[in-house]
Amino acid sequence: MNWLDYAQPPRLELEGRLQERALGRAMARWVQSHGGGAVLAELAARAAVAELHGDTALAPLDGERCQAIAGESMVGDGRETRPFVLDAAGRFYLWRNYVHECEVAALIGERRRAATPLPVDEAGLAALFPGGDPARDGAQREAVRAVGGRRLFVLTGGPGTGKTTTVLRMLLRLARDGIAARDGIAVAAPTGKAAQRLVQSLRQESARLREQLPADWAPYFELLPASEALTVHRLLGWSPGRQAYGRGPDSPISAGVVVVDEASMLDLAQLRALLRALSPTATLVLVGDADQLDPVGAGSVLGDLVSVLEAQQAPELVRLRHSFRADSRLLPVLEAVRLGQAKALQAALAAAGGQGRAHPVENSAELARVLRRWADGLAEAGSPAPLAGDEAAAATKALRALAERQLLAALREGSFGTEAINAAIERHLRQRWQVPADAPWYPGRAVMVTRNDYGLRLFNGDIGLCLRGADGRLRVWFETEAGARAFAPGALPAHEPAFAITIHKSQGSEYDQAAVLLPPDPEHRILSRQLLYTGLSRARRALELWAPQDSLDAALARPARRAGGLAERLAAAGP
């Protein structure tokens, strides 16, 4: 491995302590074989493992350790290329993470300084919010007002606060300003599913708004991206052969406005690549919920950016706070989690009545009990009847019924993980529905696609339901924008059972009712406020929290901001 190569972090998707130890040992050996001392070898190993956990650096070292590595030739202060960097604050970096942080901070600083705010046409703004109420949509209007003439804009807010609704109006405003007409608009999201959802929501909302606006707005609607849902990877022209992005400073993305939704999923390396690939005059709009989980890769860029912009009361940031969700009884639950307040969470759950329940699931026996109740709920609906009449319409109905309730678990592996839970639920359903043991597929089996298949237009995270057609054949149905589509089970891309999915995978989806299961070990490092918030905020109408108080307290107490120096660098790069 070439540690100086910071173009792309190594694809280390392995999890678990064994792999971590192996990586750490390999790194330590590499350091020692290149003449590094024991302290450096240990720090390098820890930094490599910390990167797997999402940290871009080690938390500042004490003076003694800084001293111990001061003379190491492999450690620099960032001015020259070295495998490791010890920055002025004592943070220890792998070279690429240091470079990425510095570049991201510098490019964001440049974009902020390059703003030439354009006043909004107030009549146009009022037209975009027909019959609006400033108490509810004031911040949305502010976002539309503030985006004009900016090269960077950040829109954050919890679920249902109208982020997509606002993005549409921001784009229409920019189109009217002439920006989009000249250079075009690109919208993307880190995952295929989120990108598809974004384009779909924009299209639905623009159909509604178009009817309410005067005819002279029509040309601006034509400029909205209506067709392809782009992942950030695709927007950047990722070439698997070259293992590099095609878009960069020499061949920038040809769009005057670039919107990236679900930006909480962007990692540091992706944001750097994106910033490098924008034309200098383009407007970048980052949209997401800064309180959600950090990305799989290293860094917590949206969280860092929002915290810095918020502290500076910067005009490039608008936080939407009013939720347009029909059900506001769950909002205090989310707010308590967001702020890490255990007592407020208990009170909010109690006040939510039947819509918010907590079960202290402390061990496998208790898990089996709540799982059985959950699986009974699924089984009672019965094995779905064969489709009749308009099969696609009937399948859509069945898929929507399936999406009404979802079990979300923090873990994937182990007895509290989705793999074991799915196996238990499937066993129960097979028994209740009398599915023959040798039939892998049966009506009512829910699966989730785990890899994007652009040819089939199925994306990682899409949920399908197996149903029997009138012809007696089993097919797996997916709800897509073009209506429900069916696939032979054998034709599906990689997939897994979906009666329970991880909280990580649930990002961007919503359910009427969600149950959220945390591991009973309060020491488990996956527990964090963001994890709990992300899980609970998937519920539209009712939620169940399956966790002992200790795990809950641990999650609430851990804001889980990752170690690194981006926030400090962003603040220093200033506007």
Ligand SMILES: Nc1ncnc2c1ncn2[C@@H]1O[C@H](COP(=O)(O)OP(=O)(O)OP(=O)(O)O)[C@@H](O)[C@H]1O
């Ligand atoms: N100003 C508004 N007036 C009335 N309804 C609104 C307004 N803004 C948003 N809504 C409604 O609130 C709901 C959520 O809006 P939207 O999908 O834009 O939110 P979001 O923040 O993108 O949601 P999420 O990310 O949780 O899916 C939609 O039904 C939308 O029509």
